Amino acid sequence: MAELVHLTIDGRPVEAAPGTLVIDAAKKLGIEIPAFCYYEGLSLQAACRMCLVEVERAPKLLTACTLPVAEGMVVRTATPAVAQARKSMLELLLTNHPLDCPVCDKGGECELQDMAFRYGVGESRFAETKVHVPEKQFSPVVFFDAPRCILCYRCVRICNEGLGVNALGVVNRGAVSEIAPNRGDHLECDECGACIDICPVGALTSGIYRYHARPWEMEHVGTICTFCSNGCKTTLGVRGNRILRGNNRDRSGVNGEFLCIKGRYAFDFLHHPERLQSPLVRSGGELRPVSWVQALGAVAERFLEARARGGRIGVVGSNRTTNEENYFLQKFARQGLGTGSIDHRRTGDVPALLSALAGRGDALATVADLYTTKAALVVASDLAQQHPLFAFQLRANWRHHHARVYTVTRGPVREDQYSVQALRVPPGGELEAVESLAPALRKEPELVILFGGGIRGAAVQRLVAFGDSLGIPVKYVCLVDYSNSRGAFDMGLAPELLPGYQPAPNPGLTLAEMLAAPDLDVLWVVGANPLREASLAAEKAFVVVQDLFLTETAARADVVLPAASAYEKAGTVTNTCGEVQRLRPALKVMGVKSDLEIFGLLARAMRLELGGARPEPVFEEIRANVPGYGVPAAVLATGGAAQTCPAAAPEIPPRPDLVRPASDTLFTSGTLGRYSKVLSSVLEFPGELYKGAGE
Amino acid sequence: MPYNDPSPLEVRILTRRFGLPDSASLDTYLAHDGFQGFERALKLKPEEIIEEVKLSHLRGRGGAGFPAGLKWSFVPRSSPKPKYIVANADESEPGTCKDRLLMEYDPHQLLEGMLIAALAVDAHAGYIYIRGEYRYLIEILDRAIEEARARGYLGRNILGSGFDFEVYTHTGAGAYECGEESALLESLEGKRGVPRIRPPFPAVAGAFGCPTVLNNVETFCAVPYILREGGAAFAALGTPKNGGTRLFCLSGHVNRPGVYELPMGFNLLRMIHEVGGGVWKGKKLKAVIPGGSSCPVLKAGECDLPMDYDSLARAGSMLGSGGVVVMDEDTCMVKVALRIMRFYAHESCGWCIPCREGTMWLRKLLQRFHDGGGTRADIGLIGDVAKSMLGRTFCPLGDAAAMPTISFVEKFREEFEAHLDGRPCPCERAGEAVAV
Amino acid sequence: MTFSPDLEARFARLLESYPPGRRRSALIPMLMYAQDEVGAVTGEVVEEVARRCGVTPLQVDEVVSYYSMLHRQPQGKYHVQVCTNISCLLRGGDKLYEQASRKLGIGHKETTADGRFSLEEVECIGACSWAPAIQVNYDFHHDMTPEKLDKLLASLEKIQ
């Protein structure tokens, strides 16, 4: 660690690491130096000139955003000259600005408004005509209003540097310079909306949120995105029991302010017109709405009856329900229904990794590790498509710390742009390719290996053995697909696994076996849609489905119970790194119940003694009973992410045959994704970029 | 003599081969001391070459007047990175048309200057960045480069010395800002001509992120003489700290406009009257822009001064790029100020707020003012807006726009007042705004 | 897209002028030379040059729209550029521009219906000491007068 540099800012001494910029050093003292273009983590611009400060012995004002601290430097930020410079910068900025704050989405949280209020002058001396350019729609979600733009280039940088998408640029020059999209009049991009959120003014607005609300009218609920397994925190703006927007501007959570299109916009499935809001029971061949009492009664009666006569009962859990729900469900199945036939759609071989690691909890990487590790190896996954946060983290790591990234994938992936080595191999050839990298990897000080669902069973063991052979610290991430795929395994939604990867004494049928068993009596499907791709052999089976929509599976059901989504309930989920985070309900949807509540009611109707069915006590039970889940409660309570470290018992039988990755893209997400209008509206861009190429 | 007749008052050092038959050919060049500077440089250590240039008091001819030898000495010779030589042939400062002649009539002099610089800093490749409008010069320079290569003055193992140096031409595409050194380098790298954050300066991180000597064409062209005749000889031609001669581009309302090579410190009034034959049509002198459009204007009464960097700085203006624009008594100063601001508004790269918005505002304000729609408060506002740009922009283009504007308002306030109260401008037209 | 053998040869030389891995440097010269041959920086030229220089079409567009000599639309066969910057202005450049505009019946950045002429009021072209000056395509015409301009336009009108 180099010696600290000492300087004074506004007469107050401060020390900072060499290379620190004056604007950041001032922040340490609580001195705000205003800036539009300076943005932590992105390249320096010095374009807005808001951050000019006086530096002793410098003939003119200098930009604090590009000025590294120096020993003995004397900086002044509160002099008349600085105040005057800020005033005139704002006056100049506002000359061409339309000043349409009353109808601007950004009003109330606009940095230009705030700065004008704090540092500006009241009146304008500009009496000329303003440049007017009509508003443009760049994509279904991105709108651009050029006159409001102050050309801070944040959007261009987040897109090009942050995401590596290169979809935004600047055209023309001088006062008519303008932000432009990559396809002439429109964007072909990830539609992540980062450009919109990072815009300090209302120049970029979202097609989802624009003209819907003023920021102060909304309640802001921080919860976890329900789509992929990366576990981004998303802050939902809610007004009148409707979610109007998602973002994470407060940078809490594992993702900082990163979100992909799903986390930022795809909450709209909630309000889809086909959302189920009443239980349905089949009578006369048709599903008809009934009351909850009737529906639950019907289910309880059939469940009791099946259990009583020793019938075959199959239970299918979900990749998106909470840990509490998953835990309760397996308990319900095993203890309440007496069946060992419980499973979920497996998207990655987590048990194989955990058993290969044999209890080495410190070999499990966190999302934060991806930003700090010196080297990473991506095997059989198209991160930018399927694990967008991880792609972002690795890219930021490369940008900021020159991380060395290796990829072994089927086709080209975006990480190639900066990988030190990118190997192309057909599925099945990955391990050999990985092993060919040994000489290079051995020279790395440390490594994180991320592998997709294509690597399973013995291949996972071989991969871990390879990692061990490198002689450097190696951590792993087994990539799974959905928001709580990891939690489904952790909580024992598998016939061979009890919660915490303990061997199940009486393993029942797997999901495929349940569907294939001609004599199945009951099939209970919670938040899954197995009949989308398979059929149910047992024609007479009594099928109960808990879901948001009338999916292919629900359409076959005898009873359908309308369930609440992740945005409507409390509980916890575990991301693919094994980090647990808490959900917070953002709103209520009439007529639906959370899965946990449904389990509780059913248990009561069946007079089962399964314990309280509320998230908190169930989570306490998990903390107490599930190996690896003894996480500090305070971390979760304060909205943090707590790393779990489960260890799989060695005698767990490997089941690589059951792993079926979903191969979703940025714009799809299983059955749920189909109900998001936003996601389906961007499918018009089937560019090369968006063909899953990882596995 | 090309374009204009020489003046007997000229001291022709850089232009001495102008007018010779086939002056652009290597043979002519060699017959008139060509490459002797380089041959002498070959016998010197790199530090000694730089010392010679320092001794010459050669100051950059591109506008800022930075001592050339000092600039070269900033290049870390020991850096493992390749080093580059870049000649700034963007010549876009209104009022300036000298580099063009140096390249047209004596391209080998430029090549030799670059070669000596290369030797001094251990560079092996050089680029001549030529404004797009000077297409014909690319053909001339490419031919000269070919010729020099063929005869061993460029390329591998130059004159058996073991030293390699290649020169390439590179065309611009119409952007004044690409004359600014860091914007030029961006343009050389295939990007928009937006300047870079400095430091680092080009000497440390220039072309392709490598140490680079970047000088104006005329600056390089002075180097062969300095190495041949010695830095002291060059210095002696000018005034203290302002070595040598320089090419002045006399334009506007004079009888004999033209490019003249005169010693540094030549008196401006004498230049106008004795070299340029006086103000045309027997009119009186009103004002002079002494060094290209970026320089504050001088009133007639301020023009009795030596043309060197320091004297002009004392007079509140600049020697700039050597563009001396003479204006007669009938010239409308509001019109000139407007035309200059139209230029800067058109050429602002748009990167930073004060330049982008300030030039646009001033252009509109001056246009309205010129068209008779101005108020008394507007006169103060013009100066205020210009001052709010001054010293605060990302690159000096903002200053280049602000400084002359402030000078026009301060020095010719009465002409601005004459435009008030809807009175039509005494002159007819300053042109509609060029669509930016 | 293919270019003439001469241009291809020029491109090949260009690409060799820059250090390894720096082919983006050839972007602006390539665009200029391609424009001279094709008549404009068409969408096709943008795509092709982007490919050859290893950048995205948007990055090419950013550049094209920045530089005033690069045009997305074809100019006239004779692109008449009248300088009206100070040195030329002081010696009647603005009048020449008006005269050219009247004669050709077109304004700034317009092209005649027959595609023969286009007109542009340009910034300083580096001919200040021989002002007023005009450039037709890449050819300079110095010390212009109204009579010389008339003659020039008439002679261009006649060329087949």
Ligand SMILES: Cc1cc2nc3c(=O)[nH]c(=O)nc-3n(C[C@H](O)[C@H](O)[C@H](O)COP(=O)(O)O)c2cc1C
């Ligand atoms: C807006 C602007 C335009 C410039 N244009 C030119 C130019 O056309 N030619 C030139 O040689 N220098 C120009 N310069 C100066 C260069 O930035 C640089 O200082 C110069 O080329 C260095 O060479 P010198 O030290 O030999 O003068 C310009 C500077 C600015 C700020």
Ligand code: SF4
């Ligand atoms: S990366 Fe995954 S968790 Fe994050 S917002 Fe996107 S879909 Fe949601």
Ligand code: FES
């Ligand atoms: S923040 Fe420093 S110039 Fe914009």
